Amino acid sequence: MSNAPALLAAGQHFRTARISGLAFVRQYPRVAAAAAFVGLLFLVALLAPLIAPHDPLAVHPDDSYLPPLSPSHLLGTDELGRDLFSRVLWGARVSLPVAFVAVAVGLVAGGIIGLVSGYAGGTTDLLLMRFIDALLAFPGLILAIGLVAALGPGLRNAMIAIGIVAIPIYARLVRAQVLQLKQMEFITATRSLGARPLRLVLRHILPNLMNPVLVQVSLSAGFAILAEATLSFLGLGAQVPTPDWGQMINSGRTFLNNDAWLAIVPGAAISVTVFSFNWLGDALRDALDPRLRT
Amino acid sequence: MTTYVLRRLLLMLPVAFLVTVGVFMLIHLTPGDPALILLGEDRSPQAIADIHKQLGLDKPIYVQYGLWLGRMAHGDLGRSITTHQPVSAAITERLPATLELGIVALLWSLAVAIPLGTIAAVRRGSALDYLASGITVAGVSVPNFFIGVVLIFVLSVSLRLFPFGGYIPFATNPIESLRHVVLPAIALGTAGAAINMRFTRSSMIEVLNNDYVRTAWAKGASWRRVVFIHALKNALIPVVTVVGLQIGGIIEGAVVTETVFTWPGVGRLAVESIADRDYTIVQGIVLLAAFSYMFANLLVDLVYAWLDPRISYA
Numbered sequence: 001m002s003n004a005p006a007l008l009a010a011g012q013h014f015r016t017a018r019i020s021g022l023a024f025v026r027q028y029p030r031v032a033a034a035a036a037f038v039g040l041l042f043l044v045a046l047l048a049p050l051i052a053p054h055d056p057l058a059v060h061p062d063d064s065y066l067p068p069l070s071p072s073h074l075l076g077t078d079e080l081g082r083d084l085f086s087r088v089l090w091g092a093r094v095s096l097p098v099a100f101v102a103v104a105v106g107l108v109a110g111g112i113i114g115l116v117s118g119y120a121g122g123t124t125d126l127l128l129m130r131f132i133d134a135l136l137a138f139p140g141l142i143l144a145i146g147l148v149a150a151l152g153p154g155l156r157n158a159m160i161a162i163g164i165v166a167i168p169i170y171a172r173l174v175r176a177q178v179l180q181l182k183q184m185e186f187i188t189a190t191r192s193l194g195a196r197p198l199r200l201v202l203r204h205i206l207p208n209l210m211n212p213v214l215v216q217v218s219l220s221a222g223f224a225i226l227a228e229a230t231l232s233f234l235g236l237g238a239q240v241p242t243p244d245w246g247q248m249i250n251s252g253r254t255f256l257n258n259d260a261w262l263a264i265v266p267g268a269a270i271s272v273t274v275f276s277f278n279w280l281g282d283a284l285r286d287a288l289d290p291r292l293r294t
Numbered sequence: 295m296t297t298y299v300l301r302r303l304l305l306m307l308p309v310a311f312l313v314t315v316g317v318f319m320l321i322h323l324t325p326g327d328p329a330l331i332l333l334g335e336d337r338s339p340q341a342i343a344d345i346h347k348q349l350g351l352d353k354p355i356y357v358q359y360g361l362w363l364g365r366m367a368h369g370d371l372g373r374s375i376t377t378h379q380p381v382s383a384a385i386t387e388r389l390p391a392t393l394e395l396g397i398v399a400l401l402w403s404l405a406v407a408i409p410l411g412t413i414a415a416v417r418r419g420s421a422l423d424y425l426a427s428g429i430t431v432a433g434v435s436v437p438n439f440f441i442g443v444v445l446i447f448v449l450s451v452s453l454r455l456f457p458f459g460g461y462i463p464f465a466t467n468p469i470e471s472l473r474h475v476v477l478p479a480i481a482l483g484t485a486g487a488a489i490n491m492r493f494t495r496s497s498m499i500e501v502l503n504n505d506y507v508r509t510a511w512a513k514g515a516s517w518r519r520v521v522f523i524h525a526l527k528n529a530l531i532p533v534v535t536v537v538g539l540q541i542g543g544i545i546e547g548a549v550v551t552e553t554v555f556t557w558p559g560v561g562r563l564a565v566e567s568i569a570d571r572d573y574t575i576v577q578g579i580v581l582l583a584a585f586s587y588m589f590a591n592l593l594v595d596l597v598y599a600w601l602d603p604r605i606s607y608a
Contacts, residue, residue, distance in 0.1 A: 134312030137588045138580070139546035146580040149568040150323040226437055230550055233439050234565055246437075253443045253554070260447045267440035275435035282431065 028287045034280035045092035054083035056090040056243040075265050087243040088269050094244045098159050099224040105163025110170025118178025135168040148236045158237040162227045166220050177209035211288040222277035229270045245270045317581045318359050321573045371578040376570045381578040391461050392559030396544030398475045399483035406487040411494025433488025442481035442554035459556040478555040482547045486540045493536050498529040531601050535594050542590025545583040
């Protein structure tokens, strides 16, 4: 009991440790590089209306199937004469918000379930975890496809479906962390000093489980972009004429004989984006948990 | 072990119950009245009421669920809304094509992952290791439908080495069947190869640090013997878990790959059924996918316990 304040202080110190930007780059060059790349992608999505040379929806039948590096069309044009470079840039404005919303749905719902389950324990934990087990029993993409098939195709429903798929991952992760933290001395000390459960969870448990959650956010953003592209490829996500990468590959693959770039360019855009999120997740995991450096 | 198997089966029951509730509810989430989908233009109130009675839609939802569960227990998943074929027959017809694709994809993923993962672990920190790590992240980042499109473009359209689609049953013409399955199997198995490679590498690194491996080195055993006879066998135990889950997830991957390669399997049936709003078929496939995944999980746990006697499930 007597060392409770010291333990609390230790907990606080762990949470509030800060390093300067330059020191961070020196200490974690992989994280910094990956984060910079992801930041660049967000910047592209944000500035697409300013940097895209053409309207991504403007149809020009006379300019159809122009090859890459054509005058005024860097990546060429599609079957309707729409500028491919502009469509790819605008595609980021579809994929990244979908990933953001889907991850938010999974994180908030899964996080709350995990927190309640881990903290309350007993019957609450048992019931909530059976529900999570049932969600985990569905292969992710099949669950997303089933939900979108039931709710109807479209970007909004695709976001909800991908978010629901992410719920069990966050619920399991947060629950495991809460169970571990509950046993730690600084939590026992805080509780013995009379902290209410809500304060204990929000002020002491929540901030200390952010590291693994941060890694998962990056990895599941990659998954969300991949899943959205897949749903759109199957005609269940973004609908025509929205400039969406998955949908662009689907329409482009019919022209592989002569105009393969129509499918290859958006495919490369998805791959680079998902790669950068996975790279960031990997780098964060290595940086935050040195035990996993193998 | 028997106690563990029984306990594991008992634990599966509530999950299986919730899965059936979820799958049953899928069709009830669907906007609109299923009777209107079935009837098309002929929408007289009497016809709608008849369909409701025929499908049991006039009963309370828990009664509908009970009836559906009872029929399902007898293997009756209902009839296709569009073709009126029994759902179980429609799925069974397409299953061999999906299984053939899934098995070849799995073999491809293991053929790539185990040697590369092992070499990356043995030569840890080398350029080859970094290359393998890069391939791993890239493998899980590139969508399998895009891999399919690139394979069709390079190996089929440009080099004309493989046909770009279609399915020939193995029993009809084994050589042609294999030629047709190569590209879709590579597309489907590449992400699995990346994941398996990662697991093989990290597990191998751990095993190579064990005392018994050090003893084998000290006794003068050749590196081939140490790596392939002593270490690899134990290093593959965690890989079994992942591979088991990949077997359970064959249908999931097949949905997209079969669409790209016009492969007449269960995955393509799912996509066609969604387009046709044939919800009974979609429901059947989702149920099959979920139960395959659940049983794969169970099998993985059992095989894991059998492979590694140190694991205690008491």
